[in-house]
Amino acid sequence: QVHLVESGGGLVQAGGSLRLSCAVSGRAFSSYGMTWSRQAPGKQRELVAFISTGGDTHYASSVEGRFTISRDNAQNTVYLQMDSLKDEDTAVYYCAANGNYWGQGTQVTVAS
Secondary structure: OOOOEEEEOEEEEEEOOOEEEEOOOOOOHHHHOOEEEEEOOOOOOEEEEEOOOOEEEOOOOOOOOOHHHHHOOOOEEEEEEEOOOOHOOEEEEEEEEEOOOOOEEEEEEOOO
């Protein structure tokens, strides 16, 4: 069983930054494509960013240029650096491994 634990969420002022982390258990982390998704109240879950095993990245248009996904295979961790945060970024953020294993989520609240 693969376990994912997100951290780094919190309350931040609009225009500020947060860095989310997702620690992944097991020895196969480097073989997983990793994603960050988010779900705001009353809305469907939205894919935010993806990083491949080779380090290729893709972003939702709503966060392109503001968010950066990265991974550290030695630490079994994927990160989401979020800059220039907006009210509409408020959501619970989830990481996932290969789309099959999910963390419990971490709340991000952006205050205007």
